Amino acid sequence: MSSSLQHRVRLGVNVDHVATIRQARGTRYPDPVFAAQLAEQAGADQITIHLREDRRHIQERDLQVLRKTVQVPLNLEMAATAAMVELALRYLPDIVTLVPERREEQTTEGGLDVVANAANLANVVAQLRNKDIVVSLFIDPEASQVAMAAQLQVHTIELHTGDYCNARSQAVQHHHLTQLRLAALQSHDLGLQVAAGHGLDYRNVGAVARLPHMAELNIGHAIVAQALLVGMERAVRQMSEAMHKPMELGH
Ligand code: PXP
Secondary structure (H helix, E strand, O other): OOHHHOOOOEEEEEOHHHHHHHHHHOOOOOOHHHHHHHHHHOOOOEEEEEOOOOOOOOOHHHHHHHHHHOOOOEEEEEOOOHHHHHHHHHHOOOEEEEOOOOOOOOOOOOOOOOOOOHHHHHHHHHHHHHOOOEEEEEEOOOHHHHHHHHHOOOOEEEEEOHHHHHOOOHHHHHHHHHHHHHHHHHHHHOOOEEEEEOOOOOOOHHHHHOOOOEEEEEEOHHHHHHHHHHHHHHHHHHHHHHHOOOOOOOO
């Protein structure tokens, strides 16, 4: 397919790490809700947040406020637990992406094993679908996982791109890209919408965006990191101006 004919891949912006900085100091800023608004203005097609069990970044209140303020679809990543399902049914995000979660992990380190957890997932998927929430499963690019995802009757699978992004050689990267391509083809054949994410950055994103049937990418860390650097000069200038601003009466 020539690049001019290529379909547009939707960009889901994950604002978790704006909240990570806020939580590091226990302040009210930076506010992921404000970041989500700016992301939307800049063309984000979707806002993605992961409400983790340990609440290390996004808080329940963020979900509550984002649900009221975000105009594009809101995608809630969460573990397939009873407590999280209760929250999803209370706040009704447009999309729920079910992800595995271990407290000790730095980030989501692997896809959800939908084969091993099929019974629990079938129950969770049914509860969410019952409320018209679009359900996505975050899985590794493996044939058995894709096949089970289709059996679970979800709308979307999000392919875990971590192994591709972490590859240290071109050969290994190529191998993982092939796995992603095969999984994308299989998913499409089975009627699933194809998304991908995890570890994508400004250099490695292009090849994933060009995979067949790719509809959506969810990207967080690289965008928040880049936002810090491209905003640093302006932020320092603003602080310097604040230091030398004439004092207002009463201060
Ligand atoms: N998609 C899913 C399902 C995730 O769990 C994450 C991480 O929260 C992302 C995408 C975004 O990953 P990154 O922050 O590495 O871009």
